[in-house]
Amino acid sequence: MINRVVLVGRLTKDPELRYSPSGIAVCRFTVAVNRTFSNQQGEREADFIGCIAWRKQAENLANYMKKGSLIGLEGRIQTGSFEGQDGKRVYTTDVVADSIQFLEPRSNNSDGSNSVSNYQPSANYQSLTQTQNTGQYGGQTYQQNYTRVDEDPFASSKGPIEVTEDDLPFDYRQVR
Known part of the structure; x- marks a missing residue:
């Protein structure tokens, strides 16, 4: 059975670090997390998902993140129940x-607020080569090639693509 969750979203308030009676750090x-669709009025909706971190992760979250910080997490769903003050079962x-x-990088502002980047990469490029020299004396040069993954890489080819035995990463005669 599989119970895996991956979330990317913003903290709704400053994380609060507590310690269990046995001294283990816990942070609720x-x-x-934004939904992928808008409501009937065209407004984006979000889900507010309760999470728990334990031990060093809890301490790091409380020490370095705050309300509005963008985080990604991987974990599992856990359900439970307890009896409320009114005697009813709470799930x-x-x-x-x-x-x-x-x-997000930690902010360098003196007030400690996070600066949020609104940068959105352009979707109009096909290929871009970026070269940067770092330093006057023997600077390092690197190149990064960007290619959109939603475009057909074979769109410019004419006719069928031939595949030879040398192109295959295995011996196709043993697969039969």
Whole structure:
């Protein structure tokens, strides 16, 4: 059976670090995750998902992230229940984080606020080569090639593409 969750979203409030009676760090937090569609009024909606981090991840989250910080996490869904103050059974569903990634750099502002980048890469490019020299004395040069993955790489070819035995990563005669 599989119970895996991957989320990317923003913290709805500052994470609050607590310690269990046995001294283990625990942090409960909520992640706001945008839905992929808009409602009838054209507004984007979000889901607010309760999460739990334990031990060093909990401490790191509380020390380095705050309300509005963009994080990614991988974990599992855990359900539970308890008896409320009114005597009724209360059911809970949380995501227990196995791995948390901080998806924004720490801000250098003195007020400690995160600066959020609104950069969105252009979808009009086909290929771009970027070269950067770093330094006056023996600078390093690197190149990065970007290609859109949603375009057909064979669109410019004329006719069928021939595949030879040398192109195959295995001996096709043994596969039969």
